[in-house]
Amino acid sequence: MVTGNATPDRFAQFSSAAFDVVASxxxxxxxxxxxxxxxxxxxxxxxxxxxxxxxxxxxALQEAFERMRExxxxxxxxxxxxxxxxxxxxxxxxxxxxxxFIEAMTTEGRGLVVVRHALLIEAQFDPALRELIVANRxxxxxxxxxxxxxxxxxxxxxxxxxxxxxxxxLIQQQTLVTAQPFDAAxxxxxxxxILGFSAKS
Numbered sequence: 622m623v624t625g626n627a628t629p630d631r632f633a634q635f636s637s638a639a640f641d642v643v644a645s646x647x648x649x650x651x652x653x654x655x656x657x658x659x660x661x662x663x664x665x666x667x668x669x670x671x672x673x674x675x676x677x678x679x680x681a682l683q684e685a686f687e688r689m690r691e692x693x694x695x696x697x698x699x700x701x702x703x704x705x706x707x708x709x710x711x712x713x714x715x716x717x718x719x720x721x722f723i724e725a726m727t728t729e730g731r732g733l734v735v736v737r738h739a740l741l742i743e744a745q746f747d748p749a750l751r752e753l754i755v756a757n758r759x760x761x762x763x764x765x766x767x768x769x770x771x772x773x774x775x776x777x778x779x780x781x782x783x784x785x786x787x788x789x790x791l792i793q794q795q796t797l798v799t800a801q802p803f804d805a806a807x808x809x810x811x812x813x814x815i816l817g818f819s820a821k822s
Contacts, residue, residue: 631670638660639651639659639678640685647739648678651678653671679750682736682737683753685733689730693764696721704768715818716812716818719812723791723792730792734797740754762781765784
């Protein structure tokens with residue numbers, strides 16, 4: 622939230638800078654001085670927006686979620702365009718969009734996965750960070766809920782939570798653990814099994 626004399630542009634500048642610091646150097650690198658340097662501003666400038674370390678971490682985490690949302694909106698656009706036109710998305714369309722999202726998150730989104738994972742751990746000891754994570758994750762579940770309502774009308778929200786968890790797991794493992802990402806066919810088969818779709822759809 623932007624308050625007082627804060628401006629949205631300045632807030633976004635510092636959020637992006639905090640994100641970049643964590644993405645390149647981990648949480649140990651996240652200091653007020655490092656964020657000021659990354660933002661190209663005089664020392665002490667970020668203190669107004671983030672007077673303590675927890676606030677700095679929140680800046681980085683919110684930026685990670687915003688970048689993730691932008692990727693999701695782009696990759697799932699065909700589904701929502703179809704639904705907006707009063708039609709039901711096909712299984713093929715859903716699988717195509719999910720696989721593209723996973724691939725985008727493990728390539729161009731790698732930095733945000735790293736930042737988000739680092740701060741997920743930190744959030745276990747910081748209630749404010751955890752609250753931010755819960756709020757943003759609820760947005761993604763609501764995002765998926767629009768789709769699951771079409772296929773699992775009896776328990777759409779629980780189905781959406783499961784799908785988000787599976788997708789997050791695939792992204793996280795391929796970004797942080799495996800030697801190389803799984804190919805599109807393997808991701809498609811895995812998602813299809815979870816959704817009860819045919820991988821050949």
